[in-house]
Amino acid sequence: MAQASGTQRDKLIRGGVVADGSGADPAPADVLVRGDRIAAVDRPGAIPPGDSETIDAGGLVVTPGFVDVHSHADNAALLPEDDTDKILQGITTEVVGNCGFSLAPTSAETVTELTTFVQRVFPPVEFGWRTWAEFTAISDSFGYVTNYAPLVGHGTLRIAALGMDDVTPDAEGLAAMGALLDEALENGAFGLSSGLVYPPAVYSHTEEIVELARRLGPTRLYATHMRGEGDSLLSSIAETVRIGTEAGCPAHISHLKWTGRHNWGNMPTALAAIHAGASDGLQITKDVYPYTAGSTMLTALLPPPFLAGGDEAVLGRLGSEEQLRQLAVMMEHGLPGWDSHQRAAGWDGVLITTTGSHRYEGSTIGELARALDEPPLDVLVRVLREERLRARMVLFAMHEDDVRAALADADTMIGTDGLPPGSGGKPHPRVFGTFPRVLGEYVRAQEVLPLGEAVRRMTSLPARVFRIPERGLVRPGQVADLVAFDPQTVDHPCDYRDPVHPPLGIGWVMQAGERVVDGTTYLGPRRGRRLTPAD
Numbered sequence: 001m002a003q004a005s006g007t008q009r010d011k012l013i014r015g016g017v018v019a020d021g022s023g024a025d026p027a028p029a030d031v032l033v034r035g036d037r038i039a040a041v042d043r044p045g046a047i048p049p050g051d052s053e054t055i056d057a058g059g060l061v062v063t064p065g066f067v068d069v070h071s072h073a074d075n076a077a078l079l080p081e082d083d084t085d086k087i088l089q090g091i092t093t094e095v096v097g098n099c100g101f102s103l104a105p106t107s108a109e110t111v112t113e114l115t116t117f118v119q120r121v122f123p124p125v126e127f128g129w130r131t132w133a134e135f136t137a138i139s140d141s142f143g144y145v146t147n148y149a150p151l152v153g154h155g156t157l158r159i160a161a162l163g164m165d166d167v168t169p170d171a172e173g174l175a176a177m178g179a180l181l182d183e184a185l186e187n188g189a190f191g192l193s194s195g196l197v198y199p200p201a202v203y204s205h206t207e208e209i210v211e212l213a214r215r216l217g218p219t220r221l222y223a224t225h226m227r228g229e230g231d232s233l234l235s236s237i238a239e240t241v242r243i244g245t246e247a248g249c250p251a252h253i254s255h256l257k258w259t260g261r262h263n264w265g266n267m268p269t270a271l272a273a274i275h276a277g278a279s280d281g282l283q284i285t286k287d288v289y290p291y292t293a294g295s296t297m298l299t300a301l302l303p304p305p306f307l308a309g310g311d312e313a314v315l316g317r318l319g320s321e322e323q324l325r326q327l328a329v330m331m332e333h334g335l336p337g338w339d340s341h342q343r344a345a346g347w348d349g350v351l352i353t354t355t356g357s358h359r360y361e362g363s364t365i366g367e368l369a370r371a372l373d374e375p376p377l378d379v380l381v382r383v384l385r386e387e388r389l390r391a392r393m394v395l396f397a398m399h400e401d402d403v404r405a406a407l408a409d410a411d412t413m414i415g416t417d418g419l420p421p422g423s424g425g426k427p428h429p430r431v432f433g434t435f436p437r438v439l440g441e442y443v444r445a446q447e448v449l450p451l452g453e454a455v456r457r458m459t460s461l462p463a464r465v466f467r468i469p470e471r472g473l474v475r476p477g478q479v480a481d482l483v484a485f486d487p488q489t490v491d492h493p494c495d496y497r498d499p500v501h502p503p504l505g506i507g508w509v510m511q512a513g514e515r516v517v518d519g520t521t522y523l524g525p526r527r528g529r530r531l532t533p534a535d
Helices: 111-118 132-142 154-162 171-186 206-216 233-247 267-279 311-318 321-333 341-345 365-372 376-386 400-408 430-445 451-458 460-465
Strands: 011-014 030-034 037-042 053-056 061-064 066-068 091-096 147-150 191-195 221-225 251-253 284-288 293-297 350-355 391-396 412-414 482-485 506-511 514-518
Touching: 061 451, 066 412, 066 430, 111 154, 132 171, 154 171, 154 191, 154 206, 171 206, 191 206, 206 221, 206 233, 221 233, 233 251, 233 267, 233 284, 267 284, 267 400, 284 400, 311 321, 311 376, 321 376, 341 350, 341 391, 350 365, 350 376, 365 376, 400 412, 400 430, 412 430, 412 451, 412 460, 430 451, 451 460
Parallel strands: 011 053, 066 091, 091 147, 191 221, 221 251, 251 284, 284 412
Antiparallel strands: 011 030, 030 037, 061 482, 293 391, 350 391, 482 506, 506 514
């Protein structure tokens, strides 16, 4: 729900070109903001200024605030410093809790397992809550820089009910997960996410996901980091279609990609499979980020058998000569159904970005192997052991043609897939510039999308699909979350070894009628809020 308007002075945004989020071509228009709402949108000069504050938007495109449909900033509210990486690029709403990772719920019996697991990708988190309602109440008390639309993670549910082990839930275990999911949905979760390449979700069967997704009903959404994004991409799409169809819920594919050199150029085949699912009556959508490199925890290079159990179990295997011999065989020959990230990217395509000690950051595994005169697999094991699994990476495994094809496809949304803030290092540049890069590189430079359509993908489309209330259009009655940018300069430098730079060309950002960004300066205070799904 929107904040009360109070006694804010009206604001008249004049001289700009409005891309209203509908997909229509941008057109000159003035916008009147009264309190926290858009009061009027009309042709230039048609709205009487009265005693309103005038904001000159000359040379700028004014749009709804951008919606990042794939974020991992679940912890941002808990940080003492403001996480401004998203708001500075025009993002006013983030969908968090993706890839099966949410910070709630948990249980007294397994909270230690969740704590150690999330530290592979999150900075240290003190779990002073158990239920979803308790966690959101604590987050709400700190406040949000952006609006949050949270999903509950299947992996988190599984840890709470079953721990990190490679097990199949019995009826009691499945009921326990279902009860935790119900509590989250009753207290404002927008849907269920899964990360079927990560432990412990990698050990789940399709039937388990279907049973949980049935609790979503026809409106709450199932979003998935699918079981494979390389050789098993098509079977993974088929599994997603099956889950959505059998559960009777909308399905959403997170960060669609096709990795591995031998798969490059095949994105149209994947898109056809998604369209086939939609033609059978399933609401199925997807998001992408505008880069040929992805990013995740470094442990994702290890095969599933190596990841069962908690951190100590994994570290124990990494310290066993016999287990390491088995690991070498698995890494060289692969396993059925496992899409190896290392085989897709090669050792020189694995860039270490952030570690607990900040050693090794900015070097690839291949570079470190040559510098240390060690085999690359030994270097991987060294880093994981020394950092106690707290390490992230960037993976160069995709092709530009496939990125363009996915971006151009109907109803593709945009997500940063930005990993949790607060750990420093050299994060993927998508954290700082995903949305400006789409506008600069794929709208202005490559003309993959027209500007009005690109804005729709960033605003009203995700608002509709994820049921984000009262946002996504520049229309009277909508909450005045707005961004203004220079279409001639908006962009972000894509430098994986020097990524921490603000975007270019963002003029200002407004939340609920108040300006919160001026150029590259965050004005604060935290004006975001946790949203609940639209009726």
